[in-house]
Amino acid sequence: MQAQLRDQTILDLIAHVWAVRATPALSVETIMDSDAYKRCVTRFAGWDFLLQAAVIKMLAAVNSYNNPEYRVQGGRIGYVRQDTVSFTHLEGYKTVFAYFYEVEKGSIPEARRNEFTSIFVGCGKFSYAEIPKRYSLIMGVTGTLKELSRGQCDMLHTDYHVEHFTFLPSVYVKGLKFDVAKDLVVVPAEKHSARIIAAMQAVAPVTCEGQVYRRPIIVVFDTERDLQQFRDLADFKAAFKDARVNLMTELLSASHKASIVSQATTPNTVTLITRSFGRGTNFMCFDRKLGGVHVLQTFFADDLAEEVQIKGRTARQGYPGSYSVILADAPLVQRFSSLTKSQVVSEAPARLYTLLDDLRKAEFETSYRKRIDDIKGLLESHNVTVTFVRNLIASNREECRKTLREWNAAMVAGGPPRTPRTLVLLDGTGSMGGLLDNCKDAVQFMFDRAKRVITEAKVNVAFEMQIAIFRNYSSGPRLLLECSPWSSDAATIKHFLTPITVSGGQGNEAMEIGFWYANQQASGPGGLAQVIVLGDAKPNTEGEVRGNRSGARIDWSTTPYALPTHYRAELEKLKQANVLVHAFYVVPETSRYIYQPATMDAFKAIAQATGGTWANLDVNGSSHSRAGQELTPSQQLLTSTVTKHILASAGGEALVARYDQMFPDSGSVG
Numbered sequence: 001m002q003a004q005l006r007d008q009t010i011l012d013l014i015a016h017v018w019a020v021r022a023t024p025a026l027s028v029e030t031i032m033d034s035d036a037y038k039r040c041v042t043r044f045a046g047w048d049f050l051l052q053a054a055v056i057k058m059l060a061a062v063n064s065y066n067n068p069e070y071r072v073q074g075g076r077i078g079y080v081r082q083d084t085v086s087f088t089h090l091e092g093y094k095t096v097f098a099y100f101y102e103v104e105k106g107s108i109p110e111a112r113r114n115e116f117t118s119i120f121v122g123c124g125k126f127s128y129a130e131i132p133k134r135y136s137l138i139m140g141v142t143g144t145l146k147e148l149s150r151g152q153c154d155m156l157h158t159d160y161h162v163e164h165f166t167f168l169p170s171v172y173v174k175g176l177k178f179d180v181a182k183d184l185v186v187v188p189a190e191k192h193s194a195r196i197i198a199a200m201q202a203v204a205p206v207t208c209e210g211q212v213y214r215r216p217i218i219v220v221f222d223t224e225r226d227l228q229q230f231r232d233l234a235d236f237k238a239a240f241k242d243a244r245v246n247l248m249t250e251l252l253s254a255s256h257k258a259s260i261v262s263q264a265t266t267p268n269t270v271t272l273i274t275r276s277f278g279r280g281t282n283f284m285c286f287d288r289k290l291g292g293v294h295v296l297q298t299f300f301a302d303d304l305a306e307e308v309q310i311k312g313r314t315a316r317q318g319y320p321g322s323y324s325v326i327l328a329d330a331p332l333v334q335r336f337s338s339l340t341k342s343q344v345v346s347e348a349p350a351r352l353y354t355l356l357d358d359l360r361k362a363e364f365e366t367s368y369r370k371r372i373d374d375i376k377g378l379l380e381s382h383n384v385t386v387t388f389v390r391n392l393i394a395s396n397r398e399e400c401r402k403t404l405r406e407w408n409a410a411m412v413a414g415g416p417p418r419t420p421r422t423l424v425l426l427d428g429t430g431s432m433g434g435l436l437d438n439c440k441d442a443v444q445f446m447f448d449r450a451k452r453v454i455t456e457a458k459v460n461v462a463f464e465m466q467i468a469i470f471r472n473y474s475s476g477p478r479l480l481l482e483c484s485p486w487s488s489d490a491a492t493i494k495h496f497l498t499p500i501t502v503s504g505g506q507g508n509e510a511m512e513i514g515f516w517y518a519n520q521q522a523s524g525p526g527g528l529a530q531v532i533v534l535g536d537a538k539p540n541t542e543g544e545v546r547g548n549r550s551g552a553r554i555d556w557s558t559t560p561y562a563l564p565t566h567y568r569a570e571l572e573k574l575k576q577a578n579v580l581v582h583a584f585y586v587v588p589e590t591s592r593y594i595y596q597p598a599t600m601d602a603f604k605a606i607a608q609a610t611g612g613t614w615a616n617l618d619v620n621g622s623s624h625s626r627a628g629q630e631l632t633p634s635q636q637l638l639t640s641t642v643t644k645h646i647l648a649s650a651g652g653e654a655l656v657a658r659y660d661q662m663f664p665d666s667g668s669v670g
Contacts, residue, residue, distance in 0.1 A: 001123045001125060002120045002123055003120075003121045003123050004118035004121070005044075005118055005119040005120075005121055006117070006118045007040075007043060007044075009036070009040045009044075010117065010119050011117045012036045012040075013034075013040050013051075013055075014058065015100070015117075016031070017055070017058045017059070018062060018097060018100045021063055022063075026062070027059070028052075028055060028056060028460075032052070046401075047401075049405050049408065050119065050121055050404065050408055051119070053408045054119045054120070056462055057092065057120070058097075059419070059462075060419050060464060060488055061092060061093035061094045061096075062093070062097050064094065064486050064524075064526045065093075065094045065095075065096075065097035065098045065100075065101060066098065067094070067486050068080075068091065068484075068485035070091075070095075070098055071085050072107050072108065073085070073087070074087075075107075075108050075112045076108075076112065077099060077108075077116075080250070080251060091485065091492070096116060096118070099113040099116050099117070100113060121404065121408060122404075122408050123385070123388070123404070124381065124384060124388050124407060125378065125381045125382065125385055126386075127378040127379060127381075129159075129378070130382050133159065133160065138160055138161075143308065143309070143312060144304075145167065146167065147303070147304040147305040148305075149361070149364060149365065149368060151365060151368050151369075151372075155372075175292065175315040175318055175319050176311065176314065176315035176320075176321055176322070176323060177315075177321070177322040177323070178322065178323045178324070180349055180350050180353050181348075181349050181350050183325065184324070184325045184327075184353055185325070185327070185349070186326075186327045186328075186332070186344045186347075186349075186352065187326065187329065187345065188341070189328040189329055189330040189331075192326070192327075192328035193229075193230055193233055195326050196230070196296065196298060196326050197233075197239050199296060199326055200217055200239070200240070200270070200296065201239055203217055203322075206289070206290045206291060208290060213267040214243060215290055215292070215293070215294055216264060216266060216269045216270075216271070216293045216294070217269075217271070217296060218271045218273060218294070218296070218313055218314070219270070219271070219272050219273070219296045219298065220277075220278050220295065220296070220297045220298060220299075220313075221273070221274055221298050222298065222331075223274065223275075223479070223503075224250065224274050224478065225476045225479055226298065227273070228247075229476065231245070231272060240270050242268070243268050243270050244263065244268060244269045244270070245269075245271075245272070246260045246263060246264065246269065246271045247260075247271075247272045247273075248260045248261075248264075248271060248272070248273045248274075249273075249274060250274065261282065264283050264293070265285035265287070265293050275301075275306070275310070278306065278310035279306065279309040279310075281313065283314070283316070285321070286319060287320070288320065292315060292321035293313070293314040293315075293321050293322075294314065294321070294322045294323070295314045295321070295323045296324050297310055297323070297324070297325045298325075298327070300325075300332060300335075300360070301360075302360070303360060303361075303364050304357065304360070310323075311323050327344075329344045329345055332344050332356070334430045335363075336356070336363075338359070339355075370441075387403075388404075419462045419463060419488075420463055420464075420530070420646075420649040421463070421464045421486060421521070421526055421527060421528050421529055422464070422465045422466075422530050422531075422532060422642075422645065422646050422649060423468060423518050423521060423528060423532070424466070424468070424531075424532045424533075424534070424642060425470055425511070425514040425532065425534070426439060426467060426534055427469075427470065427471075427509055427534065427535030427536060428469035428470060428482070428502055428503070428504075429502060429503070429504050429509055429537070430503065430504065430505045431505065431536055431537075432502050432535070432536065432586070433502045434634070435534060435638075436497075436501075436502055438635045439467070440497045441635050442635045442638050442639040442642075443493050445639045445643075446465070446490070446646070447465075448490065449639065449643050449662075450463060450643050450647055450650075452662065453647055453659050453662060454650060457655055457658055459650070459655065461651055463488060463650050464486045464487060464526070465486070465487065465646065466483060466484050466487070466493075466521070467484045467493055467496065468481060468482065468483040468514055468517055469481070469482040469483075469500055470509065470513050471504045471505070471510065472504055472508075472510045472548055473548040473549050473551070474548065474552050475503060476554060477559040477560070477561060479503060479504065480510060480561065481510075481517055482500060483517070505537075507537065507544075508540045508541065508544055509537045509538075509539065509540065510540055510545075511533065511535065511539035511540070511567050511606075512539055512545065512565050514531075514533065515571060516570050518570070518574060518579065519574060522573075522574065522577045522579050523577070528577070529579065529649045530612070530649050531574065531580070531581045531582065531612075532582045532584070532642060533581065533582070533583050533603075533606065534586050534617065535585070535603075536585065536586045536599065538598065538602040539602065539606075540566075542566050545564050545566060546564065568609075571606065571610060575609060575610045579610065580610050580611060581606060581609065582607055582613045582614065582645055583612065583614045584603065584615055584616070584617040585600050585614075585616050585617065587616065587617070617641065643659065644656050644659055
């Protein structure tokens with residue numbers, strides 16, 4: 001939670017930082033010696049610590065304002081957030097300086113820029129889970145009340161004192177046609193698309209008043225990549241060349257989405273959507289003669305509530321509709337390790353559905369317990385924030401000042417700031433699920449510990465981190481490389497990581513793309529100090545790069561990855577740019593404690609090519625913390641390994657030694 005402080009003196013200060021962004025005058029010392037800063041100090045006497053912290057954050061952001069990428073629309077800057085572009089989300093001073101840049105281009109008027117030009121003051125963190133406990137009355141309506149797990153129901157009773165549950169007959173079930181024995185199909189992955197097309201064609205045409213109509217069909221895909229690949233299939237285009245085909249993806253404008261929703265329930269229309277539109281999108285169909293909308297789901301939902309929501313896109317308000325599910329075997333086996341391909345293809349549909357649902361419930365309970373642990377971890381900061389608000393209301397000025405100073409402590413004081421950047425490359429393929437989950441949990445601790453060490457050491461340094469997920473060419477250009485923004489704020493990185501899941505994999509992986517991206521960053525305005533790569537597979541060979549690119553059947557010339565490259569060539573460039581690469585071989589979760597010597601040697605060679613460190617790292621284990629622990633051993637090891645490398649880059653071995661003093665028995669390797 002943060003407040004925004006606006007004033008003409010603040011506008012002048014930020015404008016001064018922007019004006020000197022490419023000159024030697026861009027340093028904490030020179031900015032704090034400027035007339036613009038001194039006027040701010042006079043204007044906000046006694047609050048200079050807020051101004052000092054703000055200047056440091058400005059300097060870290062002023063030359064990286066375009067990362068993450070943003071959109072300009074209607075004189076405002078927006079960022080992609082889930083299924084839309086948000087014009088209310090801010091990336092701190094990066095957004096402020098993006099407005100300055102767009103004003104210079106003439107894209108945005110100065111008056112609009114001035115509305116967003118402010119100093120950001122950290123004001124604590126509320127836990128949304130705690131706020132309802134203060135309500136006098138809690139009431140709610142949901143279409144999936146029966147689908148709540150036992151743990152969720154218990155929490156409603158014990159934590160929120162919800163005592164009464166009322167179930168009303170659903171108006172959706174009455175007209176819905178779904179027979180699991182007939183309408184659930186599992187096929188080999190290579191036949192998945194063909195079976196979907198055949199099922200769509202099998203939705204029989206209907207004759208009404210002498211006219212032949214095709215019932216409207218909505219096909220729900222797991223990811224936008226799956227949707228796009230299906231749309232591009234020649235067989236699909238041929239089969240539905242006479243139908244209206246619409247695609248609804250997250251980045252469409254609100255008006256475009258509304259138009260597609262209204263057309264989706266009309267005859268002779270095929271609508272391809274991603275799973276995010278399976279909840280809450282109001283596809284209204286008032287047809288009682290043609291059989292209504294047919295919804296075809298192409299993946300197994302994460303939980304029963306999501307499945308019910310997707311079913312609810314048809315047969316609404318008592319009108320007719322139908323639903324079916326066609327699944328590929330490979331994703332199921334990858335998700336549920338106890339299953340085999342032969343089992344999921346040959347098992348009777350009704351028995352298979354029960355088995356999958358039981359596995360899904362067990363998976364959800366593990367995830368749910370982890371979320372509860374995460375919520376408990378937020379309680380301390382929530383209580384501090386509540387106390388701050390009470391002091392604010394009571395006008396306890398000194399207590400408020402003390403808390404604000406803690407929340408907005410400047411990481412450095414005076415002198416030219418150093419902002420070394422660390423790029424963390426994570427293998428995001430199927431076997432790395434434990435690593436990804438552990439990283440999601442550990443990233444807050446990485447930032448918190450690094451900042452505590454730097455603050456106590458009083459060194460003239462800040463730091464930024466970026467996490468990039470690499471896979472292989474079969475994942476397509478969108479998922480081949482997914483990157484967070486550069487940030488010195490853990491919340492930004494965690495927001496990026498939250499929806500990321502493991503997928504794909506082709507033996508060796510496209511590590512060369514991660515190193516290629518590292519070189520792009522090294523040559524940019526913010527530079528790059530080091531790369532930390534974690535994975536369980538060797539980089540592609542030159543032959544594999546060629547074969548995997550061609551095998552993906554994608555026109556790479558239209559993507560950022562138009563030119564093929566090889567990891568050795570990219571490592572040599574990083575070496576020439578004095579960028580260290582630290583390589584950590586992660587023990588695969590599917591073969592714990594069985595190390596692969598050839599892969600270990602490859603990671604060692606990668607690190608040695610630039611003078612970096614290397615080690616084997618067992619951080620791919622369960623991400624569920626035991627009661628009373630902040631971090632599991634795997635998370636502790638991952639946190640310390642990454643944090644120590646950040647500190648070594650920021651201030652050398654002295655900071656690493658201080659870390660060991662402050663966090664004894666935390667481990668780390670390399």
